[in-house]
Amino acid sequence: MHARRTLRGPAADSRARGGSGYAGPVSDAGSWTGEMSGSGSFVRQRSGLRNWLGSPEFPAAPGRYHLFVSLACPWAHRAIIVRHLKGLQRVIGMSITDPVRDGQGWALRKVPGATGDLSGAGLSFVAEAYEATEPGYEARVTVPVLWDIEAGRIVNNESADIIVMLNEAFDEWAEHPELDLYPAALRPEIDELAARIYERVNDGVYRSGFATSQAAYEEAVRPLFDTLDELEERLEAQRFLMGAQQTLADWRLFTTLVRFDAVYHGHFKCNLRRIVDYPNLYRYLRDLYATDGVAATVDMDHIKRHYYLTHRSINPSGIVPVGPAQDLAAPNGRAERFDVAV
Numbered sequence: 263m264h265a266r267r268t269l270r271g272p273a274a275d276s277r278a279r280g281g282s283g284y285a286g287p288v289s290d291a292g293s294w295t296g297e298m299s300g301s302g303s304f305v306r307q308r309s310g311l312r313n314w315l316g317s318p319e320f321p322a323a324p325g326r327y328h329l330f331v332s333l334a335c336p337w338a339h340r341a342i343i344v345r346h347l348k349g350l351q352r353v354i355g356m357s358i359t360d361p362v363r364d365g366q367g368w369a370l371r372k373v374p375g376a377t378g379d380l381s382g383a384g385l386s387f388v389a390e391a392y393e394a395t396e397p398g399y400e401a402r403v404t405v406p407v408l409w410d411i412e413a414g415r416i417v418n419n420e421s422a423d424i425i426v427m428l429n430e431a432f433d434e435w436a437e438h439p440e441l442d443l444y445p446a447a448l449r450p451e452i453d454e455l456a457a458r459i460y461e462r463v464n465d466g467v468y469r470s471g472f473a474t475s476q477a478a479y480e481e482a483v484r485p486l487f488d489t490l491d492e493l494e495e496r497l498e499a500q501r502f503l504m505g506a507q508q509t510l511a512d513w514r515l516f517t518t519l520v521r522f523d524a525v526y527h528g529h530f531k532c533n534l535r536r537i538v539d540y541p542n543l544y545r546y547l548r549d550l551y552a553t554d555g556v557a558a559t560v561d562m563d564h565i566k567r568h569y570y571l572t573h574r575s576i577n578p579s580g581i582v583p584v585g586p587a588q589d590l591a592a593p594n595g596r597a598e599r600f601d602v603a604v
């Protein structure tokens with residue numbers, strides 16, 4: 263009766279890629295399940311639940327929807343940031359998972375920095391939200407998840423969709439309805455750049471880290487650094503990716519940059535350079551970090567413990583490195599340099 267998987271909005275991030283032969287899900291010490299191609303490349307699963315708010319089935323309403331997130335996850339982090347920037351904290355509730363994912367998947371345990379289930383559904387694991395939505399759900403249970411409290415099911419599990427919806431669907435109740443991170447005139451350019459950044463940077467770090475052949479690793483890591491080099495140049499001439507104004511493209515890049523030196527450089531072997539070695543990117547990262555409310559969304563403890571303790575196949579000892587010594591709150595000088603009011 264309902265079109266449950268209507269795909270609207272921008273192109274999906276999670277296109278199935280590879281082509282060299284899907285080898286089925288692999289288990290990482292029982293704690294991580296991804297997909298590998300025959301040539302040792304990591305291929306991210308396509309998100310399956312792609313309903314859109316504003317449809318008769320899922321009308322936007324305050325208090326009706328809830329986010330299940332991990333503070334560690336870069337895809338969930340996008341949604342957390344847009345919720346903060348738009349001032350939707352009282353409109354959409356949020357539950358924070360245990361950052362360490364074991365064989366049972368994302369858990370809604372009340373460990374430090376996590377909340378347990380605040381949705382009222384009484385869930386112990388995010389997997390239960392998927393099961394309630396599609397009994398027998400067999401694909402990977404991922405965060406973020408946008409949950410419909412009233413209907414007791416997931417609306418959407420693709421962060422690229424969720425951030426567009428948070429940007430526009432709740433303006434009637436948002437503290438900052440005037441903030442438009444996805445302006446109509448810039449959408450084609452944002453989509454084009456975001457697709458390139460998704461492929462080569464956001465997902466590129468994972469494809470470097472999870473590669474199981476030298477060739478697959480180098481196929482991911484070289485374009486990753488080529489793209490960071492390009493972005494470094496772009497940010498020489500303008501404060502943000504689209505110019506003077508922050509957009510979704512910036513926040514999509516931010517969540518990878520902020521994890522880079524602490525996690526991707528070592529754990530995922532993305533070690534040609536660090537972000538601190540890029541003068542513009544590092545200042546840009548700090549500029550975004552200094553945006554009102556954003557620093558509070560960055561939890562380095564959850565981030566580091568998630569990666570180093572969850573992916574035991576690439577870090578069998580489970581040792582969490584103590585570094586890097588980095589002050590993201592240090593002055594960045596970008597507003598002054600580009601003479602733009604914040």
Ligand SMILES: N[C@@H](CCC(=O)N[C@@H](CS)C(=O)NCC(=O)O)C(=O)O
Nearest residue numbers: 276295335337402404405419420421
């Ligand atoms: N395309 C999804 C990807 C989300 C995703 O892969 N999340 C990771 C955490 S960073 C996850 O939940 N992984 C669970 C697993 O691999 O089993 C999105 O952007 O929302």
